[in-house]
Amino acid sequence: MINFHYSRASDVADAVQQIRADPAAKFIAGGTNLLDLMKEDVERPSLLIDITRLPLKTVGETAGGGVRIGALVPNSDFSYHPLIEQRYPVVSSAIRAGASQQLRNMASTGGNLLQRTRCAYFYDTVTPCNKRTPGSGCSAINGINRGHAILGTSEACIATHPSDMCVALLALEATVHVAGPKGERAIAIADFHRLPGDTPQRDTNLDRDEIIIAIELPAQGFAKNYTYLKIRDRLSYAFALVSVAVGLEMDGGTIRQARLALGGVAHKPWRDFAAEAALNGQVASPETFRRAADVLLRDAKGFAHNTFKIELARQAAMRALTQAANGTPQSQSNKKIA
Amino acid sequence: MTQNNTVAKTRNNISVALVVNGTGQRFSVAPWTTLLDALRDQLDLTGTKKGCDHGQCGACTVLVDGRRVNSCLTLVVMKDGAEVTTIEGLAPSGGLHPLQQAFIDHDAFQCGYCTPGQICSAAGLIAEGKAKTDDEIRELMSGNLCRCAAYPNIVAAIRQAMSVMVEKP
Amino acid sequence: MAQFTAPCPPREGDISRRSVLQGAVALGALGPVRAADVVPHAAIAVDHKSQVSKPMTSYIGTATSRIDGHAKVTGGAKYAAEFNVPGLVHAFVVASTIAKGRILRIDASEALRVEGVIDVLTHEKRPRMADTDQAYKDDVAPEGTPFRPLYDGRILFNGQPVALVLAERWEIARLAASLVHVEYEQEAHVTDPYRQREAAFVLPEPAKSRGNAAEAFAAADVRHQGEYHVPIEHHNPMEPFASTVTWDGGGKLTVYDKTQGVQNVQRYVCSIFDMNPDDVRVVSPFVGGAFGSGLRPQYQVVLAVLAARALERSVRLVLTRQQMYSLGYRPAMIQRIELGATTGGTLNAITHDAITVTSQYEDFYRNETTWSGLLYKSANAQYTHKLTRLDLPTSCDMRGPSATTGVYALESAMDELAVALSLDPLELRLRCYSDRDQNNGDVPFSSKNLRECYRQGAEMFGWEKRNREPRSMRDGSELVGWGMATGVWEALQVPITVRIKLTANGHAEVACATSDIGTGTYTIMAQVAADALGLPLDNISIKLGDSTLPQSPVEGGSWIAASVSNGIVTTSNAIREELLRLAKRVPDSPFANATSDEVALADGRLVSRLDASRAISIADVMRVGAVDRIEQEKSTSFANDGKHAHNAHSALFAEVKVDEQLSVIRVTRIVSAVAAGRILNPKTAHSQVMGGVVWGIGMALHEETLIDHKFGRIMNANIAEYHVPVNADVHDIKVIFVEEQDHIVNPLGIKGLGEIGLVGVAAAIANAIYHATGKRVRDLPITLDKLQR
Structure with a gap:
């Protein structure tokens, strides 16, 4: 880990000003991902700007009937907040599926959005990686890629986004509120994370002199028919091979509106309107779910070790839709698949 | 304890105040010093263990302001003014915390290296109040690896401590 | 209180200690x-x-x-890294980034400019160390040329220490280590056991073959043959390898080391540095797990002593979790088993061949194969063991070495044979039960209460309710599988x-x-x-x-x-x-x-x-x-009278539940019934066996060291991606100690428990997965993708 400067931001404007002043500076909040990467010399910031004292720690209802979560709310508080548990249980569940309780106590809401990939080549500074060192090549494409992406990959990068929380936020159409030198702006969660293309070094569309200040969840929470189903190599404390967030508005046995997002399969949480269109207005049935899952994975492409993920994601999507439709969401403590 | 809400950009050591196991400490640390390294190297509180230094094993778990965290991923400079409880400070002087006694009673460890982290994590878990069933204890203790694999005994020990602590809050 | 100082004990018994580990038949x-x-x-x-x-x-x-x-x-x-002394110097290893070649140049100038850095040791700049192989042979070293850290410019494996940064603080040493620049001349490496399969060479016959297994197999009524794969696994004790060496003045050192043998380390250090035994005291009151990784002295102790002698100061060196993957490992293993049986379910032919891996410089191996002909009665048995070399560190003992892997293959094969025979797998074991060690002079066991392990284990598990048909039992959306296996270990003294x-x-x-x-x-x-x-x-x-x-x-x-x-x-x-x-x-x-x-x-x-x-x-x-x-x-001292075999046994019964649609595997129940002589402390004994069972869950479902063979580097050198079981993976484990009085094995009738808890577990789980799904997976770990399709 390199030696770095440290400072504390006194308010949001100060934070923005500080990061503008130093192109190699980074904000630090929970630190769970940044310090990990700094210890590997993957991240080498000249300055860490401590934003943990900024007043971004509240969860409150918005005028539009949604809920706004401050960027510094710890993941655990986000998950267990009564408003979230009652109105957005898919988010509560997704957060609890990720990491450990200690890490969730530390990790901030904003930081969760900015998690970097777990690709082993990204972490190992000895091997080429376009995300870490643009232009050096992708070692994963012809290397060990069992955990890698099957959707939206490029020749430059096949890494996945590791967050669970973001998959649920995507399904709920959350908004990311950010502040920058030109003031505040709102970014739809779907536009927040990027596909790798030929610039895999950029994970998000957040400008480097912007700071996340809040997440906003719209009023519609899909609290009755939802699930977060995560499939991994051990039963807890592991990154997803595939995960699925589902929210359904049901009208009897018919799906009035569906939300369906995948994790662990792409450089960003994955949502496909065509797959949702295949569900909307349809009777909830295995056949409906199969059609939607087929659409969802229609462009999936596997590599040497991860082709299994295509079928796994298809089956997981079908199962998750079944769970949501039946009102039997996946428990994150009872490991039997509901 | 006093704390600074603003610190101007510096690479020099920063004076930090912490309450560690009930005792106020003021010391000077480089920005890159983790709470884990400060506890072990500067305060000689070696009960908190380094197992991976990357937040992957939970051996370094301590309570900061009553919440369990991985001290290996915590910078001391960011915790100015915080209260830290380590395994050495869990029980009032001399005695054993109900969790410590329960871990002995249930043989909830072998080599003992993950044990302080397990116990601090369990203390955090009980304070959170979210674990009622064995499944919930297992899930919420899954951030603490035990390579000797005392897991079922750890669950039993936590259940014992929970019942004792409910009787005598 | 006065300490009694033992002279460096003579190295008598070394050979026998090594040979007993070679396997069941080599009890010298x-x-x-x-x-x-x-x-x-x-x-x-x-x-x-x-x-x-x-x-x-x-x-x-x-x-x-x-x-x-x-x-x-x-x-x-207090563990090895926790003895704090004033003026401690902190060391940090710079590791090689290639798997094979030599160092052309090391530029430490940038590192040396960091404030607080004291020195950087390299093979070109270090105190004198011994220059003979013999000096580096510890008590349990295999044949070959032991690795000498910082000795010369040869690179033998990725992650090899190439420089040691010494600084006033640990964080400074870590920083400076990243500033040491090493130029290499790289040579082609090979790290893939399957690519080196044909290059494997035959080791001396592990045990005398009996009869003619090939002929008997060809003539058998019912035959099974299968190939079983076990990947490289790493011990991953929770405590990192560490040494704190205190400079006690007058050249005397106290070495706080993570080790399973303080006197082995002491002899090793004395030998390498030509030191007087009275001047080196090795202390290790607590060890944060080792599982075999601490049997041999590891390179951090050499480097810490080297640094202490160079600086005449106290030094601590702690390896990072990643660096611990440059120590020993359970060798990858390719095993072929042939079983020939009568229609009545008695074995007449056992052939067990194994290929295991080691480094280019030492021949580490144990006898995987001979457990087969020990565990079951068969007039014909043949064993072959080959070794193949990779550009990796030397493999080493890891919990239940040889039996854990050899019995996994055997007990998987026995399960397949039972299927071929349409016989209950427990019944097959009983029909093949051996009361004598046919490998070793056809002698009886000092005691063997395996039959009772089978009986009590089956009863507690409810084995008689098992429907033999695969995919015949279910619990809602989950397929339920019940599998069993046998475990065996050697009672050594x-x-x-x-x-x-x-x-x-x-x-x-x-x-x-x-x-x-x-x-x-x-x-x-x-x-x-x-x-x-x-x-x-x-x-x-x-x-x-x-x-x-x-x-x-x-x-x-x-x-x-x-x-x-x-x-x-x-x-x-x-x-x-x-x-x-x-x-x-x-x-x-x-x-x-x-x-x-x-x-x-x-x-x-x-x-x-x-x-x-x-x-x-x-x-x-x-x-x-x-x-x-x-x-x-x-x-x-103890001597085997040569008239008895000394072994501990176990019977394992496992229940798995596998989601039919998603192949998610849960190990819901395991019963381990152990006959291991006198149990000294049922409480700690239970923990040991339970821990072994959980290791078996890890071996069956999780553990695998992944090497990118292009780079010759381990890509999951951490414990987030090298999966070991977590609390949520572990459910109902029941341990039974079956009464076994043994007046022959030793006066107290003790057989030991460290290994037996693990042996057989992975096979029981693999067999249960077959029973649940109808799918036989012969390479570990059984991740859910292997059950798809």
């Missing part, structure tokens, strides 16, 4: 039995045969909380020396240079001593993990419980004899004509076995003898 002579030292059971307070009086307490066999428990739950137990100091107040200090790596050695030593000396447990103190204590080999192979316990009895007998000698001086002594066998120690007194009313307190004996303490130090 371990030295003469010294009958005078080994009086069966006599020292257990009062001999049951005498029927004179019952001991007030009998700690052996009683569930006892760890005597080191308080230290471990309060943070008081090693020569050991124990010193006991008994004081007039009835307290005893028991000392031996063995280790407690979490196994519970402290506690069982105290239990045995309390019974042997007739004292309360609280009156016993244990000293171990210090090279100045009486001689002990490395702690491994499940041999320490038997060895040290019988050693304590031997020394206690000597204490009793000395007390008797003094007691005869008491006026009108009730023991005037008593022989040693006629007296026992109980309740702090010397008691007649013939008449319990004849007794004198220890305090009175010592007063009369005008001594305030009695100290005895005795060595105990």
Whole structure:
């Protein structure tokens, strides 16, 4: 880990000003991902700007009937907040599926959005990686890629986004509120994370002199028919091979509106309107779910070790839709698949 | 304890105040010093263990302001003014915390290296109040690896401590 | 208190220690039995045969909380990296980034410019080290040329230490290590066992083949053959490898080391640095798990001593979790098994071939194959073991070495044979049950209560309710599978020396240079001593993990419980004899004509076995003898009489539930029934076996070291991506200890438990997965993708 400067931001404007002043500076909040990467010399910031004292720690209802979560709310508080548990249980569940309780106590809401990939080549500074060192090549494409992406990959990068929380936020159409030198702006969660293309070094569309200040969840929470189903190599404390967030508005046995997002399969949480269109207005049935899952994975492409993920994601999507439709969401403590 | 809400950009050591196991400490640390390294190297509180230094094993778990965290991923400079409880400070002087006694009673460890982290994590878990069933204890203790694999005994020990602590809050 | 300083013990027994680890059939002579030292059971307070009086307490066999428990739950137990001394120098390893080649240049100038950096050691800039292979051979080194850290510019594996940064603070050393620039001349490497399969060379026959297995197989009514793969696994003890070397002045060093053998490390350090044994004390009171990784001294101890000698200061070196993947590992293994049986379900042919991997410079291997013909009766058996070399560090022992992997293959194959025979897999085991060790002169076992393991295990598990058809049992959306397997390990013993100091107040200090790596050695030593000396447990103190204590080999192979316990009895007998000698001086002594066998120690007194009313307190004996303490130090050796095989056994029953749609596997129940002789402490014994079972879950479902063969680098060198079971993976585990009295294996009838808990577990789970899904996966770990399609 390199030696770095440290400072504390006194308010949001100060934070923005500080990061503008130093192109190699980074904000630090929970630190769970940044310090990990700094210890590997993957991240080498000249300055860490401590934003943990900024007043971004509240969860409150918005005028539009949604809920706004401050960027510094710890993941655990986000998950267990009564408003979230009652109105957005898919988010509560997704957060609890990720990491450990200690890490969730530390990790901030904003930081969760900015998690970097777990690709082993990204972490190992000895091997080429376009995300870490643009232009050096992708070692994963012809290397060990069992955990890698099957959707939206490029020749430059096949890494996945590791967050669970973001998959649920995507399904709920959350908004990311950010502040920058030109003031505040709102970014739809779907536009927040990027596909790798030929610039895999950029994970998000957040400008480097912007700071996340809040997440906003719209009023519609899909609290009755939802699930977060995560499939991994051990039963807890592991990154997803595939995960699925589902929210359904049901009208009897018919799906009035569906939300369906995948994790662990792409450089960003994955949502496909065509797959949702295949569900909307349809009777909830295995056949409906199969059609939607087929659409969802229609462009999936596997590599040497991860082709299994295509079928796994298809089956997981079908199962998750079944769970949501039946009102039997996946428990994150009872490991039997509901 | 006093704390600074603003610190101007510096690479020099920063004076930090912490309450560690009930005792106020003021010391000077480089920005890159983790709470884990400060506890072990500067305060000689070696009960908190380094197992991976990357937040992957939970051996370094301590309570900061009553919440369990991985001290290996915590910078001391960011915790100015915080209260830290380590395994050495869990029980009032001399005695054993109900969790410590329960871990002995249930043989909830072998080599003992993950044990302080397990116990601090369990203390955090009980304070959170979210674990009622064995499944919930297992899930919420899954951030603490035990390579000797005392897991079922750890669950039993936590259940014992929970019942004792409910009787005598 | 004065410390007794043992001279560097002679290296006698090295060969036998090495050979016993070679496998079940290689039990070499371990030295003469010294009958005078080994009086069966006599020292257990009062001999049951005498029927004179019952001991007030009998700690052996009683569930006892760890005597080191308080230290471990309060943070008081200190591990190798936790001995803080003033002026400590912190070291950090710079590791190679290529797998094979040589160092052209090391530029440490940038690192040396960092404030707080003291020096950077490299192969070109270091104090003198020994230059012969012999000097680097530790007690348990395999044949070959041992690795010498920072010795020369050759790169033998990725992650090899190439420089050592020394700084005033750990964080500074870590930073400076990233600034050491190394140029290499790279050579083509190979790290893929499957690519080197054809290059494997045949090792000496692991055991004498019997009959003609190939012919018998060809002629068999029912045949099964299969190839089974086990990947490289890493031990991943929770405690990182670390050494704190304190510079005690005058060239003397105290080395706090993470090791399973303090005296092995001491001899090794003395040998490499040509030091006087009196000048090197190796201390290791607590070891945060090791599982075989601490049997051999690891490179961090060499580097820490090297640095301390270079600077004449105290030095600490802690390896990072990633760097621990440059130590030893369980070798990857390709095993082929052929079983030929009669339609009646009796075996007539066993062929077990194995290919295992090692480094380019040492030939590490154990005998995977011979367990097959030991465990089951077959007139024909043949074993072949090949070794292949990779550009990796030398493989090493990892919990249950050879049996864990060999029995996995065998017990998977037996399950497949049972399917081929349409026979219940437990019934097949019973039909093939062997009462004799056919590998080794067709001798009987000293004891073997495996039949009872099968019976009790099956009963507790409810095996009789099993429907033999795969995919026939389900629980909602989950397929339920029940599988079983057998486990076997060797009951080993090693020569050991124990010193006991008994004081007039009835307290005893028991000392031996063995280790407690979490196994519970402290506690069982105290239990045995309390019974042997007739004292309360609280009156016993244990000293171990210090090279100045009486001689002990490395702690491994499940041999320490038997060895040290019988050693304590031997020394206690000597204490009793000395007390008797003094007691005869008491006026009108009730023991005037008593022989040693006629007296026992109980309740702090010397008691007649013939008449319990004849007794004198220890305090009175010592007063009369005008001594305030009695100290005895005795060595105990063991010899196999060659007429018996010594083995521990187990029966495993596993239940898995596999989601039919998603193939998510849950191990919901395991019953492990173990017959391992006398159980000294049911509480810690239970933990040991339970831990072994969880290791088996990891081996079956999770553990695999992933190497990118292009780079020759381990890509999951951490414990986020190298998966070991977490709490949520572990459910209902039941452990049964089946009664097994064994008066032959050793006087106390102890067989050891460190390995047996793991052996067979992975096969039981794999067999259960087959039973659940109908899909046979022959390469571990069984991740869910292997069940798809």
